[in-house]
Amino acid sequence: xxxxxxxxxxxxxxxxxxxxxxxxxxxxxxxxxxxxxxxxxxxxxxxxxxxxxxxxxxxxxxxxxxxxxxxxxxxxxxxxxxxxxxxxxxxxxxxxxxxxxxxxxxxxxxxxxxxxxxxxxxxxxxxxxxxxxxxxxxxxxxxxxxxxxxxxxxxxxxxxxxxxxxxxxxxxxxxxxxxxxxxxxxxxxxxxxxxxxxxxxxxxxxxxxxxxxxxxxxxxxxxxxxxxxxxxxxxxxxxxxxxxxxxxxxxxxxxxxxxxxxxxxxxxxxxxxxxxxxxxxxxxxxxxxxxxxxxxxxxxxxxxxxxxxxxxxxxxxxxxxxxxxxxxxxxxxxxxxxxxxxxxxxxxxxxxxxxxxxxxxxxxxxxxxxxxxxxxxxxxxxxxxxxxxxxxxxxxxxxxxxxxxxx
Amino acid sequence: xxxxxxxxxxxxxxxxxxxxxxxxxxxxxxxxxxxxxxxxxxxxxxxxxxxxxxxxxxxxxxxxxxxxxxxxxxxxxxxxxxxxxxxxxxxxxxxxxxxxxxxxxxxxxxxxxxxxxxxxxxxxxxxxxxxxxxxxxxxxxxxxxxxxxxxxxxxxxxxxxxxxxxxxxxxxxxxxxxxxxxxxxxxxxxxxxxxxxxxxxxxxxxxxxxxxxxxxxxxxxxxxxxxxxxxxxxxxxxxxxxxxxxxxxxxxxxxxxxxxxxxxxxxxxxxxxxxxxxxxxxxxxxxxxxxxxxxxxxxxxxxxxxxxxxxxxxxxxxxxxxxxxxxxxxxxxxxxxxxxxxxxxxxxxxxxxxxxxxxxxxxxxxxxxxxxxxxxxxxxxxxxxxxxxxxxxxxxxxxxxxxxxxxxxxxxxxxxxxxxxxxxxxxxxxxxxxxxxxxxxxxxxxxxxxxxxxxxxxxxxxxxxxxxxxxxxxxxxxxxxxxxxxxxxxxxxxxxxxx
Numbered sequence: 001x002x003x004x005x006x007x008x009x010x011x012x013x014x015x016x017x018x019x020x021x022x023x024x025x026x027x028x029x030x031x032x033x034x035x036x037x038x039x040x041x042x043x044x045x046x047x048x049x050x051x052x053x054x055x056x057x058x059x060x061x062x063x064x065x066x067x068x069x070x071x072x073x074x075x076x077x078x079x080x081x082x083x084x085x086x087x088x089x090x091x092x093x094x095x096x097x098x099x100x101x102x103x104x105x106x107x108x109x110x111x112x113x114x115x116x117x118x119x120x121x122x123x124x125x126x127x128x129x130x131x132x133x134x135x136x137x138x139x140x141x142x143x144x145x146x147x148x149x150x151x152x153x154x155x156x157x158x159x160x161x162x163x164x165x166x167x168x169x170x171x172x173x174x175x176x177x178x179x180x181x182x183x184x185x186x187x188x189x190x191x192x193x194x195x196x197x198x199x200x201x202x203x204x205x206x207x208x209x210x211x212x213x214x215x216x217x218x219x220x221x222x223x224x225x226x227x228x229x230x231x232x233x234x235x236x237x238x239x240x241x242x243x244x245x246x247x248x249x250x251x252x253x254x255x256x257x258x259x260x261x262x263x264x265x266x267x268x269x270x271x272x273x274x275x276x277x278x279x280x281x282x283x284x285x286x287x288x289x290x291x292x293x294x295x296x297x298x299x300x301x302x303x304x305x306x307x308x309x310x311x312x313x314x315x316x317x318x319x320x321x322x323x324x325x326x327x328x329x330x331x332x333x334x335x336x337x338x339x340x341x342x343x344x345x346x347x348x349x350x351x352x353x354x355x356x357x358x359x360x361x362x363x364x365x366x367x368x369x370x371x372x373x374x375x376x377x378x379x380x381x382x383x384x385x386x387x388x389x390x391x392x393x394x395x396x397x398x399x400x401x402x403x404x405x406x407x
Numbered sequence: 408x409x410x411x412x413x414x415x416x417x418x419x420x421x422x423x424x425x426x427x428x429x430x431x432x433x434x435x436x437x438x439x440x441x442x443x444x445x446x447x448x449x450x451x452x453x454x455x456x457x458x459x460x461x462x463x464x465x466x467x468x469x470x471x472x473x474x475x476x477x478x479x480x481x482x483x484x485x486x487x488x489x490x491x492x493x494x495x496x497x498x499x500x501x502x503x504x505x506x507x508x509x510x511x512x513x514x515x516x517x518x519x520x521x522x523x524x525x526x527x528x529x530x531x532x533x534x535x536x537x538x539x540x541x542x543x544x545x546x547x548x549x550x551x552x553x554x555x556x557x558x559x560x561x562x563x564x565x566x567x568x569x570x571x572x573x574x575x576x577x578x579x580x581x582x583x584x585x586x587x588x589x590x591x592x593x594x595x596x597x598x599x600x601x602x603x604x605x606x607x608x609x610x611x612x613x614x615x616x617x618x619x620x621x622x623x624x625x626x627x628x629x630x631x632x633x634x635x636x637x638x639x640x641x642x643x644x645x646x647x648x649x650x651x652x653x654x655x656x657x658x659x660x661x662x663x664x665x666x667x668x669x670x671x672x673x674x675x676x677x678x679x680x681x682x683x684x685x686x687x688x689x690x691x692x693x694x695x696x697x698x699x700x701x702x703x704x705x706x707x708x709x710x711x712x713x714x715x716x717x718x719x720x721x722x723x724x725x726x727x728x729x730x731x732x733x734x735x736x737x738x739x740x741x742x743x744x745x746x747x748x749x750x751x752x753x754x755x756x757x758x759x760x761x762x763x764x765x766x767x768x769x770x771x772x773x774x775x776x777x778x779x780x781x782x783x784x785x786x787x788x789x790x791x792x793x794x795x796x797x798x799x800x801x802x803x804x805x806x807x808x809x810x811x812x813x814x815x816x817x818x819x820x821x822x823x824x825x826x827x828x829x830x831x832x833x834x835x836x837x838x839x840x841x842x843x844x845x846x847x848x849x850x851x852x853x854x855x856x857x858x859x860x861x862x863x864x865x866x867x868x869x870x871x872x873x874x875x876x877x878x879x880x881x882x883x884x885x886x887x888x889x890x891x892x893x894x895x896x897x898x899x900x901x902x903x904x905x906x
Contacts, residue, residue: 245757246726
């Protein structure tokens with residue numbers, strides 16, 4: 001480019017609460033609530049949180065397990081957030097996970113064991129993502145063509161996937177010794193990697209975590225840099241305007257749901273063919289719903305989702321260590337639930353912070369006016385630079401203080 | 408209200424404004440969009456707090472912290488956007504929040520509502536359901552709500568923006584009735600003829616400052632407009648004689664269904680040539696929206712064909728039509744025209760982001776998008792707090808419309824369809840937009856204008872097509888007809904008395 005760009009100075013005003021501040025406040029309140037609960041049952045909350053951190057992070061293996069647990073949460077969080085950006089609520093991540101998992105597991109069972117991993121891994125990754133994409137696409141299609149609300153169709157498809165898995169495990173990949181589970185997949189056919197396993201002393205950490213990081217970047221790139229992302233976001237923010245502008249709204253809905261489905265099914269692959277190596281009959285994975293919380297807490301941004309998933313991973317991994325202290329492990333779930341609650345009330349949290357910022361700004365403004373009057377500066381406050389404003393405010397505050405002391 | 412000052416970040420919305428309204432007076436507040444009218448009223452209604460100045464009601468200084476305080480002082484506001492529950496009855500809406508106790512007596516309330524309604528000539532039945540009544544009646548319900556709460560000071564915020572001409576007349580009469588009963592009315596508007604029709608005095612505000620308080624009867628419309636805008640305003644658009652060229656748009660026997668699945672447009676034929684402006688005159692809801700939506704591709708045509716630049720576009724997608732050079736200034740700028748939650752940059756390329764130079768191989772080029780947006784913003788004088796990074800929703804209505812018009816004209820269409828391009832805008836912005844449309848015509852483009860305001864139609868059009876009940880009544884030369892004749896046709900009466 002190289003062209004000189006006009007820089008427009010933002011008018012000076014009180015700070016607004018950023019999504020980060022809001023999310024951190026939700027986490028803080030959730031932890032406070034957790035402390036109160038632990039106090040109520042007569043235990044020491046600090047011991048409780050120390051145990052959670054101990055269980056999740058005290059050695060390399062535990063850290064590896066926490067990251068392994070977070071992997072699914074990151075991918076599901078991305079899936080939910082991606083649909084959100086297009087104005088869709090993907091509550092079907094669990095079903096999409098199952099579809100990805102069963103596809104990966106069947107391929108792992110039937111593909112030859114001596115296949116080179118550089119060929120094998122891409123095959124199962126692509127295949128399971130495709131399965132999830134189809135699953136997501138069905139919801140998108142139903143919405144686009146028949147106006148079936150995606151919340152309804154994704155929930156129904158969750159159960160369709162559940163029963164498909166229920167049928168496919170005994171049909172294709174049953175473990176004859178335990179007839180409700182699939183036969184464990186050989187380690188070379190999972191996403192586990194020797195170097196990761198060695199590094200983290202036999203934790204569940206696997207290639208999935210790296211895939212999750214890659215997907216964070218990919219999702220960020222699609223949403224921020226591509227015409228596809230522009231397209232989808234336009235539909236999500238105002239579908240009437242998108243339609244007017246010639247954007248194919250129905251197509252966008254289908255694409256968005258397919259991508260969301262692919263992300264969730266990748267989570268399923270990392271979960272069933274990496275984190276664990278079996279699939280159980282009759283089990284709906286909870287992660288599909290936890291992912292909604294991850295996306296909300298992460299403000300639907302890939303970076304936010306990454307950190308909020310790791311935070312939830314810590315709580316989920318660490319709670320096992322609570323039992324020794326006599327604190328029920330359900331406390332960790334309670335904290336998660338409370339955080340979700342506070343994240344959902346983000347408007348209240350934001351206005352709480354905005355009020356604080358505003359009153360602080362107004363106090364500085366008053367002080368700055370005083371100082372400016374002394375200097376004979378009559379620039380309107382709003383067009384001062386932030387630095388200059390701060391200097392004036394500091395000076396003015398000093399005057400105010402003196403004035404009070406004199407009085 | 409004495410010496411009111413209110414600052415917002417980056418702007419002084421009200422600077423030492425004084426407003427005095429007498430009992431039984433209709434007092435107009437005139438100002439351009441963003442002049443600070445709404446801020447002033449929001450302060451009076453307790454939605455904002457003034458940084459400086461005092462408010463006195465009946466001689467007593469008061470502090471209004473919330474709309475409830477305002478209610479208690481007898482101040483009521485009829486908002487531009489009605490605040491009614493659609494599936495509740497009139498009576499239920501009116502007593503909402505004033506039920507008085509756990510069990511409420513709807514009959515007693517209905518009686519009171521009926522009584523008030525009759526007293527002021529509102530003709531509202533308390534047991535009608537909101538969604539079944541017209542917009543004009545809904546507005547009267549809002550008025551009733553204020554009266555039910557014994558408001559003595561009524562604020563009307565742009566009350567006629569959503570009304571048909573007849574409804575406007577009715578509203579004016581209601582205002583006069585109210586004033587005659589001793590109520591004080593504050594009318595916020597930028598429509599001068601309305602002020603002329605009902606107001607006694609008028610406070611004129613420009614850029615947050617009080618310009619003048621004038622006696623309406625003895626001040627001309629031109630003088631008021633000049634005081635509002637700060638320079639003389641021409642109501643008549645200068646334009647050269649019309650030299651129509653080749654046909655650009657041909658509509659042949661077009662029929663379109665409306666949302667109720669009945670024909671909203673019936674066997675409609677019209678040709679628009681390059682270098683001319685054709686105005687479609689008609690009362691709102693007579694098929695204009697369906698017609699435009701069919702041309703732009705937002706709605707399917709039932710039968711007939713639309714030929715654009717010699718090609719049948721009846722079955723083409725919206726994108727393809729846009730590509731072919733069809734520009735559209737939509738009726739509802741906030742719903743269709745802009746993504747309010749997105750910055751101006753995205754909004755300026757919403758139709759063209761797929762094309763070079765804004766993207767290549769599916770990757771957006773933000774610097775050229777920004778450059779293009781800045782060009783539109785400066786050329787069309789779109790004012791906003793943070794330049795092209797401002798969210799579209801933060802702009803005033805006039806600037807939103809300028810942004811849309813800038814986007815559509817900069818895309819250089821062969822046919823520009825403008826639907827209600829100046830609705831809710833002040834004279835300054837109207838003048839600017841009218842000039843833009845005429846300029847397009849002068850550059851040899853075809854312009855199809857839909858407006859519910861006859862003044863606008865007559866001001867701009869070379870030919871006027873009158874639509875009524877979805878049918879084309881007649882196409883007449885703008886220079887050889889008058890408002891009366893067109894008005895009759897709008898009512899569905901064809902030339903020669905045939906109905």
